[in-house]
Amino acid sequence: MCESKEKTFFKLIHGSGKEEASKEDKLRAKEKRNRLSLLVQKFEFHEETHPSRSGHLVKETRVSPKEAMIWGESFDKLLAHKDGLETFTRFLKTEFSEENIEFWIACEDFKKIKDPNQILLKAKAIYEKFIQSDAPQEVNLDFHTKEVISKSITQPNLHSFDAAQSRVYQLMEQDSYTRFLKSDIYLDLIEGKPQRPTNLRRRSRSFTYNEFQDVKSDAAIWL
Known part of the structure; x- marks a missing residue:
């Protein structure tokens, strides 16, 4: 017991x-x-x-209302104008979609390559930055277009990205460009108003375990 x-x-x-x-x-x-x-x-x-950081975009441009009005005639005319391209890029940054215009510019530069030895290097760089799954600035492309590029990336030519560039161009023209023409960034220019700081809209994020799996468990890091 x-x-x-x-x-x-x-x-x-x-x-x-x-x-x-x-x-x-x-x-x-x-x-x-x-x-x-x-x-x-x-x-x-x-x-x-901190306004000087990426939360605000302020760029002084000397664009006359007459010049800005031309940008509204077509998307091509906007992209053909240096200040128009820069202003549109600034607008895309407020929507966190600047990867589209950066990809389009990269493709334009790629097609101008003269040295054959540079074609493979530049093609791989564009593929890894914009095309492959989980690329740091992955653009929105359909599976078929990605698959075609993926298979040809080992032997690329100056037209390897034409289909992808065309799709991204259409996306910007039909979606982003129409919003740009209604934005304060553009309307202020055609009205001759001084440019104001552009606040970047923060993306809402959910912190998951995977994002912090490498964080040490030592309590000292929280002090």
Whole structure:
């Protein structure tokens, strides 16, 4: 009997210890999450209160209302004008879609290559930056177009990206260009108004475990 009571008491003591340890672990985990949330909020606030950073885009351009009016005649005329191209790029940055115009420019430059040895190098660079899955500035292309480029990238020619460039061009012309013509950036120019700082709209993000899997578990990093 005594031995049985001792075993029961032993189990109660150790069971209680595990329970306390579990509670302590949960409290520590909760504290880490709270500190992470505060760090993220501070970082975002710090970014938004510095106009000189990427949160604001201010570029002085000397474009007359007459010149700006020409941009509204066609998308081609906008892209053909240096200041028009720069202003449109600035607009795309406010929508976080500047990869489209950067890809289009990269394709234009690619088609001008004279040195055959540079074709393969430049083609791979464009493919890795804009085309392949999870590329840092991946453009929105259909599977078939991507597949064709993927298969020909080992032996590219100056027209390897023509189909992809055409699709991105159409996307910008039919979607982004129409919004650009109604934007404050463009309307201020044709009305001769001074340009105002352009606030970048922040993308909402959900922080997942995968994004922080390499973060050390040492409590010191949260202090």
